[in-house]
Amino acid sequence: MSSLGDRLKAANAVAKDPAPEPSLAQQVVADSPAAQVESASVVPAAAPPAPAGKRIAEPAQTSLTERRAAVSATGNRFGELKTAVHTELLKQLGPQLYDADVPAEELATKVRATLKDALAGQDRPLSAADRNQITKEITDDILGYGPIEPYLSDPEVTEVMVNGPDKVFVERKGRLTQVDAHFDDDNHLRRIIDKIVSRIGRRVDESSPMVDARLPDGSRVNAVVPPLAIDGSALTIRKFSADPFTVDDLITFGSLSRRTADFLDACVRGKLNIVVSGSTGAGKTTTLNVLSSFIPMDERIVTIEDAAELQLHQDHVVRLESRPPNIEGKGEISIRDLVKNSLRMRPDRIIVGEVRDASALDMLQAMNTGHDGSICTVHSNGPRDTLARIETMVLMAGMDLPVRAIREQVASAIDLIVHQTRLRDGSRKITHVTEVERMEGDLVTLQDIFVYDHSLGFDEDGVSLGRLRSTGLRPKFLEKMLHANVRVDPIVFARDGV
Structure with missing residues (x-):
């Protein structure tokens, strides 16, 4: 057994030689939302042992709000990557995205090709499913209307209602239902609203917080933004079929x-x-x-x-x-x-x-x-x-x-x-x-x-x-x-x- 002096010397050596600093890449990964979510969910605090004869209480059931928050965090785990790819896409295509003279099919082809190159240039490994999901979300933002694009394309949906970034409702056959779609934040929702109203020369901001507009297919659009909309921007789209009812x-x-x-x-x-x-x-x-x-x-x-x-x-x-x-x-x-x-x-x-x-x-x-x-x-x-x-x-x-x-x-x-x-x-x-x-x-x-x-x-x-x-x-x-x-x-x- 080592003497007391030997043990003191070993303790002092450890204090003078701390653990090495993590690399920049390790810091980015550790600070990412996905890593934080994984750390919070995979490494729970150790529970103290239960006294003898006592039954261990089962964990309380998570609330609906907590489950939605977990789903939202998981859905946004690629938020930083999407932002980087989106920025690179804007740099490469620039004004072509807003040029009315460029046909829609040609613009869509350019966006998908540029998006493929931008994703290939990222160091982060991605599965095929993740790559397809990111491609779809960014394409919907650039060429369509973000998270509500699938519902605008659904012929059974007659109305789309957005009550802030986290609540999206649709009307099918006269009945309202909430759908699993959400915007990243209110700024994301505002960008989609600005995209809609700017195409017909309208505007919406704090000085003019209400606007009536239309989509290219004739669908009616109404938007209300803060300060009038207290819980975030509100967007209502009443769809009209490209082939009107006879x-x-x-x-x-x-x-x-x-x-x-x-x-x-x-x-x-x-x-x-x-x-x-x-x-x-x-x-x-x-x-x-x-x-x-x-x-x-x-x-x-x-x-x-x-x-x-x-x-x-x-x-x-x-x-x-x-x-x-x-x-x-x-x-x-x-x-x-x-x-x-x-x-x-x-x-x-x-x-x-x-x-x-x-x-x-x-x-x-x-x-x-x-x-x-x-x-x-x-x-x-x-x-x-x-x-x-x-x-x-x-x-x-x-x-x-x-x-x-x-x-x-x-x-x-x-x-x-x-x-x-x-x-x-x-x-x-x-x-x-x-x-x-x-x-x-x-x-x-x-x-x-x-x-x-x-x-x-x-x-x-x-x-x-x-x-x-x-x-x-x-x-x-x-x-x-x-x-x-x-x-x-x-x-x-x-x-x-x-």
């Missing part, structure tokens, strides 16, 4: 019946003024697209929208889009300005995507001054409420008109209201096809021609069994349709029709 599609979905479709076809060809009403997400724009498809090919159509969404296939279409004010608060072109201007463009039809303000007065004036066959949409809860909303919007024009004069204008201008509702099962149905008749006293009289029958209730899966039925009443505007050489078969209004 009237046959709506009949297949049960949104309307064949007889109702034939009647609406005749009404559009007969140059009736039609208002499509309903709540948010009820399918008004889809119905407006279908009604617009009934317009004859030899007529000049002017469409007016906040964000261009309508997809008309006629040859003679002029599309107008409103413009918000610039950063100095100037340069705004409103829907009302565009409606006024459209009257000087020799339109046969004026189609307004949505009337929500004083433009209602100009729309009524257009309908009353020879521009028959105009169509627009209005947010409302029913046909009667539609007229009340139009009255209110006309008063917003500040013309100080008496209510009776406004109602006379409404009764004279509007011929038909097509009201659409989103039911409890998520389906979208046309529930009222209502004629606007005339003034009786101080009220505008309405007459339902087709009404959705709710009496059949719902099946065991909660799906509505109701149908759109004829009331048996014949509208009084049939004579006006005859002036346009359009006749309606009386069998359409038979009470047994569905």
Whole structure:
């Protein structure tokens, strides 16, 4: 056994010769998020031995928040590598990524080739699965819309909602579900929002924290950023199919019946003024697209929208889009300005995507001054409420008109209201096809021609069994349709029709 002096000398030698410093590569690996996660999960603190006769308590079940945090940490273990590759990609391609003259296919080929070279130049070993995952995520960021790109490409998804970087919801068949997708942080989400809105000359920042925009395929985009959005930027995308729904599609979905479709076809060809009403997400724009498809090919159509969404296939279409004010608060072109201007463009039809303000007065004036066959949409809860909303919007024009004069204008201008509702099962149905008749006293009289029958209730899966039925009443505007050489078969209004 060594003496006490020998043991003291050995201890002093160890104190003077500490462990060697780790290399730079070892420090990078040790400081990486993946190493920290692995260290925290693989090397737990040693638990003290349990006393004799005592049962060792089982560890508490991890909460949902903890599990999501672990998944997020695992999913971002290549964060530094992705950032390095992304930066290298931007250096090599530069302005080509934002050159509108470069075809999409050519740009995608260049991005993938450059990305392959950038990944090959990294020292970190990667499995084939990891390499494919990084390639897909960076490609989606550069060429698409990041983590939500797969859902925008999914034909079954009708709406994508991002409530901050960690919460993404989608709508499928009218039902909302949360999906396993997340952004790296709010800055990542903001980059995707900026990419969307900059393509159409819009902007979003702290001074202008709300924006309406559209994707190239016509999908509607709304974004709200801090300080208005408290929990991170919010992004809502309402998708529109590249191949818009036809009237046959709506009949297949049960949104309307064949007889109702034939009647609406005749009404559009007969140059009736039609208002499509309903709540948010009820399918008004889809119905407006279908009604617009009934317009004859030899007529000049002017469409007016906040964000261009309508997809008309006629040859003679002029599309107008409103413009918000610039950063100095100037340069705004409103829907009302565009409606006024459209009257000087020799339109046969004026189609307004949505009337929500004083433009209602100009729309009524257009309908009353020879521009028959105009169509627009209005947010409302029913046909009667539609007229009340139009009255209110006309008063917003500040013309100080008496209510009776406004109602006379409404009764004279509007011929038909097509009201659409989103039911409890998520389906979208046309529930009222209502004629606007005339003034009786101080009220505008309405007459339902087709009404959705709710009496059949719902099946065991909660799906509505109701149908759109004829009331048996014949509208009084049939004579006006005859002036346009359009006749309606009386069998359409038979009470047994569905």
